[in-house]
Amino acid sequence: MTPPVQRRRWPGIPARAIPALILAATFVILMSLAISTARNISRGEALAVAAAEATVTRSAIVAQSLLDRHLLQVEGQLAGLSDWLQHGFISAADPGRASLALQQLASHSYTHRNLMLTDAQGEVWASAVTGGVGHSLPISRGVLEAAAREGSASLHGPLRNADSGLTMLLLLRRVGQDAAGRPILAAAEIPTALLTAVLAPMVTPPELRVRLENRDGLILAAGAGQTHLIGQVLPRSPASGLRLVRLERRTDRLGPGEVFATARPTMLQGLFAVAELPEAAALAGWPQLRLSILTGSGIAALLLVALAAALFFAVWNGQRAATEREGANTRLLAAIESLPDGFAFWDPEDRLVICNSRYRDFHDPMREILVPGLRFEELAKAWIADGTFNLPEIAPEQRLAHVLDTHRSPGGQRERQLRDGRWLRIAQRRMPGSGMVVILTEITALKQAMTELAEARDTADRATRAKANLLAHVSHELRTPLASLLRLADALQREAGLPPPQRHQAGLVGATARHLLALANEVLDLAAMEAQSLTLHPSVAQPADIFREAIAMVQPLAEARQVRIAFTEEALPPHIEVDATRLRQMVLNLLSNAVKFTPDGSEVRLLARAEADRLRFEVSDQGSGVPEAERPQLFRDFTRLASSQQEGTGLGLSITARLAHLMGGEIGCTDAQPGPGACFWMEMPIRRAAPPAPEQEAIPTRSPGHRLRLLAVDDAPSNLSVLRALLAQHDLDLETVNEGPAALEAVEIAAREGRPFDVVLMDVMMPGMDGKETTRRLRAMPGTIGRMPVIAVTASAFPDDLAETRAAGMDGHVIKPVDRALLLRALADAVARPTAGGPGAQVALETLRPMLLAELDLRLTQLELALRDGTTLIPTVHALAGTVGHLGAPRQVTRTRRVLQALREADPDGPKLARALLDELRFSFPDASPRAAAS
DSSP states (O other), X not given: OOOOOOOOOOTTSOTTHHHHHHHHHHHHHHHHHHHHHHHHHHHHHHHHHHHXXXXXXXXXXXXXXXXXXXXXXHHHHHHHHHHHHHHTSSOTTOHHHHHHHHHHHHHTOSSOSEEEEEOTTOBEEEESSTTOTTOBOSSOHHHHHHHHHOSSOEXXXXXXXXXXXXXXXXXXXXXXXXXXXXXXXXXXXXXXXXHHHHTTTOOSSTTOEEEEEETTOBEEEEOTTOGGGTTOBOSSOHHHHSOTTSOEEEEOSSSSSEEEEEEEEOSSTTEEXXXXXXXXXXXXXXXXXXXXXXXXXXXXXXHHHHHHHHHHHHHHHHHHHHHHHHHHHHHHHHHHHHOSSEEEEEOTXXXXXEEOHHHHHHTGGGGGGOSTTOBHHHHHHHHHHHTOBOOTTSOGGGHHHHHHXXXXXXEEEEEEEBTTSOEEEEEEEEETTTEEEEEEEEOHHHHHHHHHHHHHHHHHHHHHHXXXXXXXXXXXXXXXXXXXXXXXXXXXXXXXXXXXXXXXXXXXXXXXXXXXXXXHHHHHHHHHHHTTOOOOOOEEEOHHHHHHHHXXXXXXXXXXXXXXXXXXXXXXXXXXXXXXXHHHHHHHHHHHHHHHHSOTTOEEEEEEEEETTXXXXXXXXXXXXXXXXXXXXXXXTTOOOTXXXXXXXXXXXXXXXXXXXXXXXXXXXXXXXXXXXXXEEEXXXXXXXXXXXXXXXXXXOSSTTOOEEEEEEOSOHHHHHHHHHHHTTSSEEEEEESSHHHHHHHHHHHHHTTOOOSEEEEESOOSSSOHHHHHHHHHTSSGGGGGOOEEEEESOOOHHHHHXXXXXXXXXXXXXXXXXXXXXXXXXXXXXXXXXXXXXXXXXXXXXXXXXXXXXXXXXXXXHHHHHHOSSHHHHHHHHHHHHHHTTOHHHHHHHHHHHHHHHTTOTTHHHHHHHHHHHHHXXXXXXXXXXXXO
C-alpha cells in the first residue's frame, strides 16, 4: 500500500498567505527593476553626451594646433623675406633675381604653392612660379591697403587660380619698402587641398566636421568630405554664435537638428578652428544601448513574472496534485484488486510489496502469510511443503532451487498445475531496478479446449489418411483396367498389316482410354492442387497436335449431337516447351463443355493463335451463353450454372482455371462473337523449342550375350499380358505368377537351378500377401536372392505410397498405365545396380554409361538454373542423386544425399553446399557433357 502523500508547508508561513507573499515580492522586485532601469538609461545618456563633447573638444584642439603649425610655417617664410630685403639679397630693382630666390625658397617647402612679391596695388613683380610676374593679385584694393598698413599676416580667399585652376588661400604680409619708400607686400598661395590634408586625421567619427572659418562665417578650408562647403558663408559665425573655447549644444548651421560645437581661435586674427558633431551621430549608439537596456529589463521582468506565476501555480496546485495522487493511488489499488488474474509485485530484494485477493485465492493455504515484506523464498518453501504445484518431473531436493532460479529469471511464461487440478499460466517480468511483476492466469478452460482441439486434429488426420487410402485404392482399381485397354490398343496399333481404318480406330481407342484415365485423375488432381503438390512436367510438344488430339477425343460426343467442331490456327509455332498432358486436359475440358451446352446441329469454334511469347486459344459455342452475374462463380469448385440441365461434377472449369494459373496464364469467359453463345478463352506464356531428337528405347541387358530374366508378379492376367506385349520385341525371358507366395517359390526354384532372375516386377496391391509383404520376405532370404532388384508396378502415384514401397525394400517403381520407355529405363537402372550376380553387372554399367553421363550433364545444368532462382533446388538435387547413383560413385552419392537433407531441413548453408556439390561433380565427371556423351 503506498503511503498518502503529505502536503508540504513553508516553515512559519500559513499556506493561504504564500500566494499573496509571492505577488507582493514580485511587485517589489519589479519596481526595483524599473527604478534601476531608469537610472541606467539616464546615466548611459549622460555618458554618451560626455563622450561626444570630449570628441568635439579634442578634435577642435587638434585642428587648431595643425592649422597654426601649417600657417606659422608659411608666415615664417614670409617674415624671412623682410630680412632678405633689408640686407639687399633681393630688391625691386632686380625682379629676376628676386624671383629666382623665391623659387629656391618655395622648392624646399610643402606648405604653399607659390611665393610672390607685390607693390601696394597688388602688382606682382617677383614670383616663385614661372609666368607669375606681371599679374595682379585678385584682392580688393582695400584689403591690400590694410595689409600694407598693418605689420601682421592676414589670410584671404578662397580664390581660384586662373593658371592652375586650384582653389587657393592667400596669406599677405608687409615685408618692407622699396627705395622710394613704397610698401612691399609678400604673398603665399596656399591650396585649400593642403589644408584639407592637414585636417585629414579628423575623420573619427565620420560625421565629425572640422573647418577653418573667419569671423564672418566664411569657410576657408574644411576636412575631407566637406570641401564642397569651401567659400560658403554660414549664418551665425563662430565669433558671434559660440563662446570661444567652450563647447556648446546648438542648432546645426548646415541643416535641421542640433550639434555639439566649439570654436578655437588660430594664430591669425579673425580665423577659427571649428569642430561640430551632429547630435544624431554623437548619440547614434545610444538608442541601441537604451533598447538593449530596456529589452534586458523587460526580459528580466517577464522571467520574474513567469517564475512568480509558476511558483504561484505550483503552490496553488500543490494541494490539488497531492489530493489527485492520493485518489490515483486509491484507484490503482482498486484496479489491481479487481483484476481477474492474480497480481503481485516483488521489490528488488524479492520482498512482497502488494498483491490482490485473486493472487491470495491461488495460494489459499498460505493466505495468512501473504503480507507486505514477505520474502519470496519463504513463499516458495511453503509451496513445496504444501504441494501447491505439481512438480513430479523435478527431484524433491532440487525443487526449491528450481523455483528460485525460475523466479530470478528476467521474465517469461510457464504453466503449472495446482494440486486441485486447475492450471495456471505464470507470467513474470523483471523491471530494471524496480522489482518483479507476477501475473497468475487460470487457463484450465483453455487447456481443456486445447485437448479437445488436439483430439479433433487427430480425428481429422485419421480422416485425411483414410481419404488418401480411399483415393489410392480408387486410383488402383481405375488404372488397372485402363492400363490393359491402353497397352492393348498400343500393341494393336503396332501390329503389322493392320489396315489404316482399323489403325485409326485403335488410335481413337487409345486416346479415349487416356482421356478416361485423365478423368479418373481429375479428382486426384483436385486433391493434389488443394495440397499444393501438383507439379508440371514440361516437354517439347507440337501445339497443333495437342489441339487436334483434344478435338479427336471429343469428336464422338460431337457426332452424337451432330455438332461440328471448327478449328482455326494462327501462327502457331511448330514446337513449344509445355506440359502437353495438362494443356490437352484444359482444351478438352473447354471443348467438352462447349459441345454439351451448344444446341444440336450447331457449331463449336476453336481458335488458337500465338503472339510473341504467348499462346491464346478460344472455345466458342452457340448456346444460351453465361449470364454476366454468374461468370465470377464459374471457376470455383463444384459450381454449375443455375439454368444448366447437363450433368457434371462442376470440377472441369475449376481444374482448368487452377492449371491455367499454375502455368502462369489467365482464363475467362465472354460473349461469343458473332452470334449468341459463350466464349471461354485462355492465355498463357510459352517457350518456343527446337524439334526433339528421336528417342531410342533402352534395351536392358546385364552383359553381352546374357538374356535378361524377369519375373512379373500381378494378380490381374490383363496386366501380365500388357507386360508381355510391351517386352515382346526385346531379347529377354519373362516369367509370370499371380500371387506373392508363388513369386517366392519361383525365385527359390530359379536360384537352385542356377538361372536366377535378374529383376522382379512386383504389383503392390494384391489379395492375400501383397507386394510389400512379398518384398520383405524376399529381402529376408539368404545370399544374392535377398539382394535381387525389385521394381514396384503400382497404380498409386501418391508420395506416401511410394515411400512405403521403398521402406518395404523395393528399388524403384513404375506407375500404371505402364509406359514402355519408363519401364525399360527402370529395368536398365535395376540391372546397372551392383549385385552379387557376377561381373556382368559392371559390363552393363559400362554399356549404359554414355547415356547416364548425358543425363548427368542435364541434371547439372538444371542445378545451375535452380541455384539462380532458388525455387526448385530440392527436386533437382533429388533427381541428381539418382543419376549419380547409377554411375557407381558412392562418395558422391553420399555427398549428394547430405546436401539434399540440408535443403529439406531448411539449412541456411544449403545453397552453398549445393554450389560446392555442382563444382565437385563437374570435376569428378569431366566427360559429363553432350559432346562427351555423344562420343
